[in-house]
Amino acid sequence: MxxxxxxxxxxxxxxxxxxxxxxxxxxxxxxxxxxxxxxxxxxxxxxxxxxxxxxxxxxxxxxxxxxxxxxxxxxxxxxxxxxxxxxxxxxxxxxxxxxxxxxxxxxxxxxxxxxWTRTDLHRAMDHGGTAMSFNLIDFVAFDVHILERGAASDDYSTDTLAQAAERFAGLDTAARKQLQNNIIAGLPGANDAWSLQEVRDNLAxxxxxxxxxxxxxxxxxxxxxxxxxxxxxxxxxxxxxxxxxxxxxxxxxxxxxxxxxxxxxxxxxxxxxxxxxxxxxxxxxxxxxxxxxxxxxxxxxxxxxxxxxxxxxxxxxxxxxxxxxxxxxxxxxxxxxxxxxxxxxxxxxxxxxxxxxxxxxxxxxxxxxxxxxxxxxxxxxxxxxxxxxxxxxxxxxxxxx
Missing domain, CATH: 3.20.20.150 (Divalent-metal-dependent TIM barrel enzymes)
Known part of the structure; x- marks a missing residue:
């Protein structure tokens, strides 16, 4: 190879x-x-x-x-x-x-x-380094409570939705913005600059x-x-x-x-x-x-x-x-x-x-x-x-x- x-x-x-x-x-x-x-x-x-x-x-x-x-x-x-x-x-x-x-x-x-989609671009690892990661609960918190996609709640189980609601409630304004930026990093050409409305328009x-x-x-x-x-x-x-x-x-x-x-x-x-x-x-x-x-x-x-x-x-x-x-x-x-x-x-x-x-x-x-x-x-x-x-x-x- x-x-x-x-x-x-x-x-x-x-x-x-x-x-x-x-x-x-x-x-x-x-x-x-x-x-x-x-x-x-x-x-x-x-x-x-x-x-x-x-x-x-x-x-x-x-x-x-x-x-x-x-x-x-x-x-x-x-x-x-x-x-x-x-x-x-x-x-x-x-x-x-x-x-x-x-x-x-x-x-x-x-x-x-x-x-590609990740929720954390620099998650701390036990050895002291960092790695990209995808946390399902964080993603659902973004989808349901930040993006507020209309049909989002239909895509997940009741338990997952409950965990996402709890997670969202525990995030301060800076953490919510960071999560949004991490996910939008996977949008080609976005460079963290797309608004939530632009994401919604593209989804439409x-x-x-x-x-x-x-x-x-x-x-x-x-x-x-x-x-x-x-x-x-x-x-x-x-x-x-x-x-x-x-x-x-x-x-x-x-x-x-x-x-x-x-x-x-x-x-x-x-x-x-x-x-x-x-x-x-x-x-x-x-x-x-x-x-x-x-x-x-x-x-x-x-x-x-x-x-x-x-x-x-x-x-x-x-x-x-x-x-x-x-x-x-x-x-x-x-x-x-x-x-x-x-x-x-x-x-x-x-x-x-x-x-x-x-x-x-x-x-x-x-x-x-x-x-x-x-x-x-x-x-x-x-x-x-x-x-x-x-x-x-x-x-x-x-x-x-």
Missing amino acids: KQTWRWFGPHDTISTADMRQCGVEGVVSALHHIQPGAVWSQNEIKKRQAQISTLPDGTPSGLAWDVVESLPVSETIKTKGPDYTTHIANYIESLRNLAACGIEVLCYNFMPILD TYADIDAAKLFSNMIDFLAQVAPVAQEVGIRMCCHPDDPPFPLLGLPRIMSTQADYTRLIADVDLDANGITFCTGSLGVDPDFDGPQFIRDLGHRIHFAHLRNTKREMPHDGKRTSFHEAPHLGGDTNMVAVMRALLDEEAKRRASGRTDHSIPMRPDHGQNILDDLTRDSMPGYPLIGRMRGLAELRGIMAALLDA
Whole structure:
């Protein structure tokens, strides 16, 4: 597996020199300054490639932009809203431009409005560091008592609602605002600046879109763009819902192995593939990572290797959880990596040119110097370096066995 690292561009507090010292072999990045639905020009793509390939002192880094994460699917595409045709055309043009610049792997997601969702971005851990976490009761307190979503009370059990009411009553004004900001951090482009009314307005655009309709819209999107990706040599890979259960009344359609089985069957092209994220999928207690790989590994184009630990309380499929150390959560990372290496061996034996699956240590706890470094939530330097070292150790042991 190629060991990659997510980088948010020149404003990232982690530099290309830091990445190289961590032993990174390739870079995962995106053009975050370009709005969803707009074209990624070759000029902008090449500019990012040049930034990745250069150290702060101007010398070559030896790194390259290997994976796009992500070329965002606009809300217009997800809802088939105004300018839908233009947004599809722009997505296709961006695909062609990426291919012309030599990039072959593209991660994307089809989560409505919310990208990833956490209630605490810096929860204190017993070892003195911090981690991102999702507390179900805090989230329900936000949904029912801060956002005041009309149908929110229908989505949760009586006991959960009672606990959320008690929690909300115990939060002062500052704590309520912090909870709101933490959750809105998962809204693409929000940067903690959306008002509650803007969140409500965005939710209203999905009033008539259930899971079946959203999945249909996704298949219509892929039916148009995946053949182009196949033609130009790009492997698209869909990231799972994070977390893998409905939030704020929004449908979730990529949460289980069954969802992915249907996805790749409905658009049966090699270019239509999977971002295998053990952290997102692993929140579901029914997730079996090695079996997922054995069944669908031929379509895994990219792997996010991170771990999560489920916690009480639960409300049906909804559960609290936190970002655990890479070897310390609910997913058996050794078994997962063994299955991924087996998949790579099958690919080499069959002559596939994409036999090496890019992976990255996704997320990480804030430890040591991370606690004083202003990094992107979930993307610390030391915590991810620890994760990469642990994953590298597993891989070396399995390959030497």
